[in-house]
Amino acid sequence: MKSFKVALLLTLFFMSTQVFSQDVVGTWKTLDEKTGKPASYIKVYKNKKGVVFGRIVKILDPQKRNNRCDKCDIKSNGFAKKGDKVEGMLILRGLTKDGDEYNGGQIFSPRTNKIYKCYIKLESRNKLKVRGYMGSRYMGGTRYWYRLN
Template structure:
C-alpha cells in the first residue's frame, strides 16, 4: 500500500513540475530603462508553435496607441491585441526560430525564449546572431 501511495505522489509531483515549466500564459513586460511594468502579454500555442499577443498596455497614456511604424497588415492597428511574437518552435528547454516585433519601432527580430524559473522568462531578440541582440526578462502574472 505504501508503494502505491509513493508512486501516485511521485507521479503527481512529476505532472505538476511539467505544467510548472510551461512558457504559456500571461507575462508582464518591464521597460529596460525605467524598470516600470509596460504591458501584459499572453503566450499561447497554435499548431505546435508559440505566439505572443499584447493583452494590455499598463500605462494609461498609451492604452490607445497604434502601431504607426509597423508594416503590412499591422500598420495603424491598436497595439493592444497585436500578435508580436510568432512561430517559435520548441527545442529542448527553449523556444526558438521565431520572430518578435517591437511595436514602437515596427522592427522585427529573430527571437528565442527560455524559462529562467517558473515565474521568469528570458526573451532574446536579435538580428543575425543571437550574440548580437537584446535580452529582456518577463515575469509571470498569476
Template sequence: MKNTLKFLLIALIMFSFSAVKAQKEVGIWKTIDDETNKPKSYVELYIKNGKLYGKVVKLLNNDEENPLCEECEGNLHNQPIIGMQIVNGLTKRKSDWYKKLGILDPANGKVYDCKMWLEDENTLNVRGFMGPFYRTQTWYRVE
C-alpha cells in the same frame, strides 16, 4: 484486463505530466522594458498547432489608451497595439523556444529573431536579436 488498466492509467498520468510541462510558458506575462526597467505591457502567450504565439493584452504606464503601431510595416501599420500578435510561431527546442523573425517590437516596428526560455516557473527570458547583436528582457508571470 488488470494489466491493461494499469498500463492505461500510467500512460494517462505520463501524458498529463508532459502536457503540463509543455504548457509552462502559456499564460499572461508582464513585460519589463530593458532600457527603463519599468513594466511595459501584459502579453498573453498561447500554443496553437504546437507553436508559441503571443499578443499584447494590456499596456502599462502609457499615456495613450490604445496607441497604434505607427512604425510597423504592411498590414500591421497603424493597427492598435492592444490585441496585436507580437510573438509569431516559435518552435519548441530542447530547453527553449526559437524562430527567425519571431518577435515584433511595436515601439520601433522591427521584427527580430527570437529565443525564449524559462528561468523558473514565473520568470521568462525573451531575447530578440539580429545577427550577433541582441537584447534580453525578463518577463514575469501574472498570477
C-alpha cells in the same frame, strides 16, 4: 506496505514532472526598459500544432493604452499595418519547442517596425527569458517577462 511505497513514489514522480514541465503559456508582465516599471501584459499561447505566439493584451500606462503603430508597415513586417492599435497586437510568432527553449520564431517591435529572430526560455517557473537578435544569437537583446498567472 509495499503498495503504499509504490503509491508514494508514483505521487512524488507525478508531482516532480508537473514542477519541471512548466510551460511558457500564460500571461506575462513586461517591464519598461528605462524605468523598470511594469509596462504591459503579454498573453503567450500555442496553436493546435504547439507553435507559440504572443499578443499584447494590456498596456498598463493609461496614457499609452490607445497608442497606434505609426511606423508599422505590414508589407515589410507581416505583423501590423500603420495605424493599428498596439494594445491587442501580435508581437511573437512561430516559436517551436527545442529542448528547454522555444526558438525559430520572431518577435516584433511596434516602436521601430523591426522584426528580430527570437527564442524564449523559462529561467524559473515565473521568469521568462525573451531574446531578440539579428544574425547571431549572441548579437541581440534580452528582456525578462514575469508570469501573472
